[in-house]
Every structure is written in structure tokens, then in C-alpha cells.
Amino acid sequence: MIALAALTIVVLTGLAYVASGRQASALGAQAGVELHSRPTYHGLYAALVTGLVGFGVLIVATIGTRAVLDSQLRSALPEEAQTYTVLKQDRLISDAKAKGDGSIVSRPLDNDYRVARDALAETYVGYKRTREWGVAGLSVLLGLIALVLSYRRVSPQHRARNASEGIIRGTLFVSAGIAILTTIGILFSLIGETLKFFSGVPIYKFLFGTHWSPLSGVFEGQINPSTVGAIPLFAGTFMITIIAMLVAVPIGLMAAIYLSDYASKRVRSIAKPLLEILAGIPTVVYGFFAAITVAPVIRRTGEAMGLSVASESALAAGVVMGIMIIPFISSLSDDVINAVPQSLRDGSYGIGATKAETITKVVLPAALPGIVSAVLLGVSRAVGETMIVVMAAGQGANLTWNPLEAVTTVTVQIVALITGDAEAETAAGPAFALGFTLLCITLVLNMIALRVVQKYRLQYE
């Protein structure tokens, strides 16, 4: 039904374009009539108005009537269901909906329930039909009205071009605003759940507690505050990030230096795409690589040296994450190294410095702010990286400094909580609190990095 309405609105839009356009050209063909806008703009104006009204009403009405449908359904509960607990009523409603939609329905609790459900399902089907017809009819009707009104506005004086350009500008502005809406959405969704979580758990216990096992000792949906200490997760994240940066920064930086100041054109034409491929590999592939190849190699090597290595060691995850970040560091440092003006290099060569001396003593110090910000961005990446650690790091929250042991990270725990089989209501609290912490850390790192880069740019512009 809704799809049909959408299709009708599309047709109406086309109709508006053709009709108004024709009307305008007919007007324009009359002697002595000077159109302000060309006929196509009259058509465009009518089409834009019709389409926007039609689809706008369709979307708003669909979302708006959903809540109405739910509340109506609740008030239409059969008599025998009035005595049910709220939970049972919820289940009844969702079962009835499922039956009404013709999807898979769970087995009824008892016969009374079945009767109530079937009755409610029938009511639901009725409501649903009404709603669909209502929404579809309303949107088509209003679209039609918009068509007629815009058609009647066609006149030589009507500034159709200006009006439609206004609409276009408005649409462009709204599109740009979606970025803001996304941010607001992120902040609100995270903050909402996080605040709910911290209403039951003191914030210091979360930030400074050393015992992480949020789903143990959950009593009636109430989380035990002494088991949500996130320090082991922060420590694990920190350790893996450090290992990753120890791999990525020297390799990435040296690669960038070599490519920008030493490599011949041919070497560059091979090495750059190579690094780009490394950058384009999805993280899930890195995760597979870490878990299937790197971790066993590290474990065997460690054991050959007489060390005991966990099969999900922090080292394996960190090294592979480092490999992932190499191209990130190298391309960002390449940019800043190239931004160091040639005149500085010339000044150094001009007094007889070697290339290495020029780079280490003149270019790198000059590019340092940019390199620092590249490293910060790399750290922010490593902290937020999920798949590698989910696949190659551990689940257990160990507080250890040994990179050969298994540690867990913030992102691993978010995934474990959300995809685990715990009640969604219970798991959401700690997961969103972790997510919010993660967002704050990465945002701060990014802000600093962007600030540093901006200052650095100013220096050379």
C-alpha cells in the first residue's frame, strides 16, 4: 500500500512537471506575454512542491502514526488480557503483531492467551489496514493538492526560477545539516544510556575500578557497581595501542621519509600503491590474519624461546593493528614532509649537509607538529579499532603488563555485551558507557591533532 502511494507520488511529481511546464509555455506563446521564468522552471517548481509535500507527508505520517498504533493496540487489549502483567501484555502485543504480519509466532503460553492473541491480531490487522490506507491516502491527497495549487500559480509574473532555486538551496542546507543531526544522534543516544547507567553505578567505580565482569551478579536488571571497573579494559586498550604504534610509527615514518626524499620515481610508483592496498584491506581481514596466522607464529616463537604465550596475546593483535596503521601514518607523514618547503632543504644542502642530516636535523623538526598529529590520529584509530581485537584479542579482563598474555579492550567488550546473549536492557548500560568513553577519547585526540595541523599549516602559508 505504502509502496503504491510512493509510486503514485512519483507519478504526480512527473505530472506536475509536465502540466505546469506546458501551461507556462502555452502562456509564453501568446503575443505580448513576457514570462519571468522559462517554462521548465515552472515545471520544476511544481514538481519540487508536489514531490516534497507528498514524500514529506508520507514519511512523517508513517513514523507519526506508529506510536498511535501502539497506544491504540494497548487500549484495545481483550478483557482477559487486562489482568496480565505489563511484561505479558507486551509479549501479547508483539505476538499479535507477528501473527497479524504473518511472520513466525512463538508458541502461545496457554489457551486463554491464544484466544486473546488471535483476537488482538485481528484488531491489529484492522488498525494496520486503516493506518496504511490513511497514510497512503493522506500523502497522495496532499500531493495532489500541492500539484493543483502549484499549477494554478503558473503565470507570467510568477518567479518560478527563484522559487525553485530557493527550494533547492533549502534542500542543500538540510543535507548539510544531516551531519549535525548525526552528531546529535550519536551524542544523545550515547549520553542517554550512559546517564541511565551511571544512575545505578557511581562514575568513579567505572573509571577507576579494577574488576570488570558487568554481567555477573546482575540482580533484577540492577548491575553490581563493584564489577564494572573499566581499568582492565583501558589498560588492555592502552597496551595494544602502544604495541601498534611501536610497529606503525617507525615503519610508517621511515617509509614516508624514504618515499618523499630518497625513492626513485619507479620505486615510488610501486611502493605507494602497495601502501594503499594495505590501507584498503578491511579490518575483518586483518582480524583473520591476526587470529589464524600471526598469533600462532608468535606463540610458537615464544614457546621456542621458553616463554608462555597466550593464544590470544596482546602482542599478536597489537602487531597486526600496527600493520594496519602503517599506511595511515605513512600517508599523513608523507603529506607533512612534502609540505616542508624545498627552500629549507636547499638551505641545508647549500651548506653541504647530507640528505640524512637534512632530513633528521631540518625537515623532521620542521614537520614535527604534523607528524605528532599523524601519530595522534593513528592512536585514535587504534583505540577505536574493533574487528582486529574482537578476533585476535581476548575476552577476559586481565590487568597485566605482559604483552604475551591475553587482554581485552573497550571495543571488544562493547561487541561482547551487545552481541552476547544477555538481556539487551542490562547489557546496553555498560556498553553505551564504554562507547561514550571511547567517543570522548577519540574526539579529544582528533581535536588536538586537527588543531596542531592547522597551526602547522599556518606556519608555511
Next chain:
Amino acid sequence: MNMHQSPEMTPENASGRTSVHKTDDAKRRLKKRYAFETRFKFFGIFAIALAATALFWLLSTVVGKSLGAFHETYITLPVELAAEKIDAKGNRDPKDIRAGNFSGAIKASLRQAFPYITKRRDKLKLYKMVSNGAELSLRERVMRDPSIIGTTQTVRLLASDDVDLYMKGYEGSLEARDVSGVATPLGTTGKVRIIVESNSFSSILARVKDELRDKAQRFRDQARREARGIRVFQRRIDTLPSDADPALRTDYEGRITAYENRRQSLIESAQALEKKANTPGGTEQVSSALPSFFLAINGGVVKITRVSPDAVEGQTLVPLSSDAPAADGSWQLLVNPQSEAGRRIRDAQTTWVEELRKAGAIDTTFNTRFFTAADSREAETAGIWSSAAGSFWTMLVTFFLSFPIGVAAAIYLEQFAPKNRITDFIEVNINNLAAVPSIVFGLLGLAVVIEFLGNDVFGRDLRSTALAGGIVLALMSLPTIIIASRAAIKAVPPSIKEAALGVGASNVQAVFHHVLPLAMPGILTGTIIAMAQALGETAPLLMIGMVAFITEVPGSPMDNASVLPVQIFRWSDFPERAFEMRTAAAILLLLGFLVIMNAIAVLLRKRFERRW
């Protein structure tokens, strides 16, 4: 700083008779400086080489592991499609046929092929050689053509992943070993003993004894670790302050005794093993941690369980035709170098596979199923088509949302936005959004998108559909597309827009008629790269529940779906080796798509590259 002139700064020096840069000292310093130069350059090459090695290692891992996934194995057997089993009512009603006992028919045909397998345990092993997928495809075949009910048909039965891996050589293969002398079997079925007129089996025995020694060594290592425990607690007792709790002391002493006892028993076991190993001859058990040894004699096969230099004992897997002595050269000792404990396929099954191979009833062909089938819990029937289709629908939604919105936002910010606080804020905002970890977008999807799509928008639950995934990924790729599009629009010289404005075009006309078409290649390139990123994205989709097990190929964005990277993640979690291969093959496919997308982006850039 003092005011004395440096001696080097005398005019004589500077006038060039004896330059400071020509002295021996300078030469020596120069040599050192060049050594540093060489070292530094080497570090650069080394860094590139390391990155290249990592890439090569990763790709070769993926390719190497995926090789096994591109073939599958079939067992060809006559299957009697008995009417009473498949269509008991006899009315050829498709509903009844669907419920028919096809697995029974397949089992019966297997029993017929191996009449000598009688024990229940062995039968189960036999049945496990055929995949469940065989039953499904046989059912489909009968449903298509019910007239074959009641006949006996030659059916290609999909083999289980264990058999498949063995056929491809991943679980070892049988190798013949040199033996000599006349072999006399005592018995033809069940447990048999075979005596040989030579010491043909001494090499096996030596191998078994090596194993015993290894085991003894492991015990001794363990004993040493226990001894370390003793030392630790002894030290604790020694450093115990005099006013310490006496209970602590007793506790420590108790622990020491426990360590000591364990150590003693370990050493004793080790000694016993070493004694056995060092006594020549004797009869020893062949453990499952050793290679598997078989004796092929008088048309039968015996799996060796006990061995002495001139005789073996074992279980017949294929009965012998007689217990007559077999002449030198007419019997064989076969070895599978991979131990039974180290693989999934059982020794009996490998023997039966070999029997099938001899009969020409087993073969391996190209695996089209992998590309056309949906996900499955069994490796041999699992395919990637469902997740590839899911990826397609998801990307479609992502593209149609993020491309128009992203380009529109870029046009606004680059061409129409007044320079004010709001615009600055949007800019900062977009830059920051680009760096938000993808998992946070997943949480956003969980809290907002699912909330909107969750219950019923159009009377359906759209929770783990391509639509929900597409919306989340679209929000995630939006910043990338906006940034790339802005760069492309910025690269169009303002003179072009000015020219359009100069002939009386409106701002909107100038942008849409002149600037946008010129910026389009750049915008498309950026969009394709963003799409490639979205195609490989996993974490946010895990958050919104696209990890579900999807056995049906989604036909629209409103169907429940999985995507390729999530499929890879799910499969990589399964312990079976066959799944590992399929994971690698799926990765290869995903990388293939990414390469194609990036190649298109590169081509676009090359084709429309313009220098202003």
C-alpha cells in the same frame, strides 16, 4: 658567548689556501657522516620492505588458505528410492515426498556399498562420510521428477567436509613403506594378529619408542616445574618473619609436600617409560598421537594397534578374504603420516575412502556450490551467495542515501554557505565525524535506527535487514563523501563559475550546469572509495544485529540479510578447517570486489584528470 675570535675564522683560512674542508680530519668526519647516510637510507628501504612483507604475508595466507575451498568431493553410489520410504502413501503428493525418508535411503545405499560394516559405531562413522547436503539435493531431485520413486538411481552424494579435506590431501595421505617376508594373518575379521618372517616392523617400533621417550621427557620437564614450586615456597618459609602466623607456615609446608609428591610420581612415570623405550624388542601400543599404520593383506585392511618387531595386532577395517600366508611382495604396509589425534577424519573412514577410490566411486570437482549457496552450519554446504546479495542490497541503500545527501551537503558548504559560525560548526563537525570509530556508529544504529525501523514501519521488523545496515553505513560514509566532494568542487577554478555568472546565469544554474559536472569525476572517485570502505565494514553491523544466521538469499533491502565481512567474521569463529578455507575464500572474493571498485576509481581519476 665570549667575544674571542675563533682560530678557524682567520682570513688565511677563508681565502682558500687550506680549506678546513680539505683536511684529513674533515675526510674522516665525512666518512662517518656517509656511514650514517647509508644507514639512514637502509632504514627507509627496510621499512618499505617490512610493509611489503606484511602485505605479501597477509595475501599469501589468504590465498594459501582459500585454495582448498574451491573444490568439493562427491561419492557416487546407487541409491534405491524405495517407494515405502519416500512416499509411503503412494499418492506422489509433494508434501508427502518432502517428508520422505531420504536420509534412510542414502544410509541404506552406503550399507550396501560396505556390507562388512556391521558395528553400530562403525556405521555411524560411515554415515558421517556423506553430508546432510546430499539428502537435500536428493530430495530436490525426486521432487522435480517423482517418477524415479521406486527405481534405483546413481546419485552423486556430497561428501562431508572431513572426507573432502582428506581427498584434497589436507589430512595426510597413505604412503607405502618397504616390507619383506611372508606375512601370515591369524584370522580374517575383528581383532587379528599378523606374523611376519622378518623384522619389517622394527621401524614402527622404533618410532613408538621415540614417542615414549618424548613423553618421558615431557614428564621430566613437568617435574622440573614442580621443583620450582618447591623452591618458591621454601624461600617463602625461609623469609617468613618470626612472628608470622604459624598457620601460614603449615600451609606452605603442605604445599611443598604436594609439589614433592607430584614431582616424585612424574619422575617415576618418566623412568618407567624410559625403561620400556630402552628395552630392545617387546610389544608396544601404537598411540593415536603417532602416524596411523595400516596393513593391506589378502584384500583386506588392518589398522595396527600393537606392534613388535616381527608381528602386529590390529583391527580389521576391511575384512581379509582368507587367512592364508601372503607371499613376500603381495602385502603392503601403509602409513598416514598425520596422526589420527591430529585430524578429524577417522582411520576407518580414510580406509573406506580408499576403497571408494579404488572402485572409482569418489571424485573431486570444482565447487560451484560455494558461490551459489547460502550460509549453512555445515562447511561443505556453506556458500557466500546470501551474504554477497546482502552486501549488494546494503551497498545499494548506502549509495542512494549517502551520495545525494553527501554531494548536496558539499555543494552547500562549498558554494552557497555564508561564512559564519554555523558553517564553521558544520565543518568542524564533519571533520570530527570522519574520525568517530565505526563501532560508535553501530551504537547509534542500535539506539536510533533500530528504534525507528525496529517495531514496524511498514508492518515489518526491519531490525537486521539490509535497509538498517545501509542506513548506518550511509551515516558513516557521509563525512568521507562530503570531504571528497568538497575537494573536487574546490578544484574547479572559480573562473568557470564566474564565466557562467557573467552571462547571466543564476548562482544555482552556474553551480549545477558548470561546476558540478566538472567536479563529478572527483566526486564519484571519492564516493567509490567511501563505498569500498563501507563494503569492508563489520563492527557497526555487528552492533545492529546483522550477525544473524541467514540461510535464505535476501531478495530486497527489506529482507533479513548478512554481509560479506560479517560472514567472514562468523565463519572465522568456527573451529573446522573447512570453514577456515571458506573464510579465506570469502576474503578473497571481498578483496576482489574492493580491487574492482578501487580500479574503477583509479580509472575515473585517470580518465577525467584535468589540470587547470
Next chain:
Amino acid sequence: MDALVEVPTPATTTPMKPIASPETEQQDVKIVSRNVDVFYGDKQALDKVSLDINANEVTALIGPSGCGKSTYLRCLNRMNDTISICRVDGTIEIEGEDIYDPGLDVVELRARVGMVFQKPNPFPKSIYENIAYGPRIHGLTRDKQELDSLVEASLQRAGLWDEVKDRVHEPGTGLSGGQQQRLCIARAIATQPDIILMDEPCSALDPIATAKIEELMHELRENYTIVIVTHSMAQAQRVSQRTAFFHLGELVEFGDTEQIFKNPSDPRTESYISGRIG
């Protein structure tokens, strides 16, 4: 090999005879160049330039934009090496040593032939560090004290000491344009070169700063051989003893500054100095 056969010595190993200069006053020749061709890819930037530069003199290279004067200057310390598509043919000898000899050390060459660039390019470091950089990398001083006095002497010689002595540890980029350029000259001097190349050193400076640098050149001439590329004919007249006029990659005329400006022998030179081409 037959020791009796006389092997003719290759031309490049014998020191070349200087071209008889128009003014026959005997001078110490520092740089001798013969038939120098320079190509950027396929494009020829210099065509058979032969030129002798005397020690302890200022030699000015003048000519219209793109005439090759800067290219020639950059050949003298092989700065052209940093441009990958650049190719140099012919010979340039400094004190009888072929600087394009494969065995020659370009780092050592550049230490002996300092360079000051068109735009002041101090390193983004302190004034002190800017000056100390050369001596440090070349290992010219033994200790901090020596380095300190070398820095001071260089700054003094560049006439900058009195202006910056209270802030030698502040960034060199904070100085004015003229000061920055003198800092770059001090930086070149600190490495103790024999020759200083200056590539339009005053083009980015105001007249007062320019005057200071010209004065400085006069003083430096005593101890160094200076080659300067300049756009300003007035400057060439003021600072140089000898002048070379380049046009379209060719050395048109070379001689005493006074003679070139008062009585040029080539019509092209005359049109240039009278402002008809340029």
C-alpha cells in the same frame, strides 16, 4: 702495457688555461668553466657557457628572466643535483678540481661553496641553531665554547651581531626579511666556505636592507670569492668587479663591470642595459 708508448694525457686532467680576460691584469682564477650545457629533460637551459671567475672578487651574473644565470650559479655547487631531470655537460673546475668528477664529494663541495638563496630560508630554529647547524654537521668545532665563538664571529661578519646578540636563542623566523637574509649569509659563512654563491639575495628585500647586504658583500670580498645573480643592473654595478651577461641560455658577454656597462661590445648587452630587452 707497453710503458714506452706515450699516452696522451686526457684533456680533463690537465688544468685548463684560463681564457685571457679582456683586462689583462693578472688575477687568481678560482672557478674555470668550459662549454657548460644544462638540460632540464629535453629543454636546454644553458648552451656552451665558458667563464672564469676570479678569487676575491664579486662576479655578477645578469640577464633577463629565464636566461640561465641562476641555472649556471646552481651548477657551481651542484645544487642542480636535487632536480632529478637536470643534466649537466661540460667542465667546471674549482681550484683545478673538476666538480662534476664522479669521484668528487658533493657534500664537501657544498661545504666549500656556500649558497644564499633568493628568498631568505632560515630553518625554523633559533638564530644560534641556524648558524651552528653547518659547523655541527661538518664537525668544525671541538667544544661548545668554540662553537659559541664561531657563531658570534659569523654573525659579526654578517653584520647581524649587534642586532641579535640579546636574542640568539629566539627563532630565526622572527627576524625581519633583511635580517633573515643576513642570517642566511652568516649561516653560509659559519661553514667556512671559499666561495659564496648568492641567488638574487636582495630580490625580496627593501632598499635599506639591500644596501646593508651590498655593503656586506664589499667586506666579504676580502676573504671570499662571491658570485651573485641579480636582476638589478644598478646592484651589479655597485657590488661587482666583473659582470657576465646571459641571454637565452648563452653567455653573451663577460668582462669588467665598468666596461660592460659603459661600453658593451655585444648589441644584445647594450639593449639589455638600456632597458630594451628584459
